[in-house]
Amino acid sequence: MSAELEAIMSQVAIDTLEKLAFMFAFSDEGEEGRPWDSMVAGSVSFTGPFSGTLVMAISIEVLQVLAANMLGLDDGEETTQDHRSDALKETINIICGNLLPAIAGDEVVFDIGVPGILPADQEMKKGAGIPDGLDPSAKVTLDLDEGQCVLFLFLDGEIPKDIVLP
C-alpha cells in the first residue's frame, strides 16, 4: 500500500510543480534528506472517506524559485516572505486537491482544510498537530535543481477496503 501511495503522491507532486511553476522534479529514492533547518514546511488536513494531513517540506531555495515562478517575476526580482508562504500554502492545497481523487477516485467527496505554515521552531509532527506515535503512510522525496521537496501523508487510520488504488 505504501509503495502505491508513494508512486501516486510522487506523480501528483511532479505534475503540480511542473504545471504550476514550470519546475521539473524527480523522485529521489535515497533516504538522505536535507537538514530540516534548511527547509520550510506547511500542512493541510482533510476529511472524507479517510482523513489525514499532508505535510510538505521544501528547501528555502526551492521555495524562492517556486514563488517567483508562480508570480512570473523576472530574474533578480525578489519575493517577499508573504509571497513565499502563500506560494507554499497554495502548492500544498493543489497537491492535496489532486492527490485525494488520484487515490480514491472522483466519486467520493473530501473536505480540505485551510493550509498553514508550520512553526520553524517546532518539531514537524507537533507543528502539524499529528500524534507523536503516528508514522507517515507515505513519504516522497523529490529532487529539483535548487534543492529538495519532501511530502509526508499521515492518515488517521486505514484507507477503507472499498477504495481500490488505481
Place this chain on the structure above:
Amino acid sequence: MAINILIVDDSGVMRSMIIRTLRMTEVPLGEIHQAGNGREGLDILDEQWIDLAIVDINMPVMNGEEMIDRMHEDPEMNGIPVIVVSTEGSKARIERLEHKGAVFIHKPFTAEIVCDTINSILGLGENDER
C-alpha cells in the same frame, strides 16, 4: 469591448497567477478587481460593473459556492458569467457547480484552458478574422 473581471481567491499568489495568465491571452481586458473571499467579492459586485467573475471555492469567511448562490439570488448579479478555478476533485461537487451555471477549471491550469474557457463563456472570437 473591454472585459471587466473580478478574481476571488484567498491566495494573493494565485490571484497574481490568474491575472498574469489573463494578460497572456487575447481577451480584451478592462478593469481587473480582486477579492480574498466570497463576501469581499459580493461587495465588489455591488459597487462595480463586472463582466466575468473568476472564483475559487475553498475560501475562509464565505466560500465560492455560497458566493455563487448569493449572486443567483440578486437580479443585478444573476446574469454575470462565473468561472470556478479550484482544486475540487469530486465529480458530484463539480456537477453541482455546473448546474448552478458555473464553468469549471481545475488547478493547476494552463493559459490555453483559461483563454478557451473565457472565449467560450463570453462568446469572444467567434467572428474574428483569422
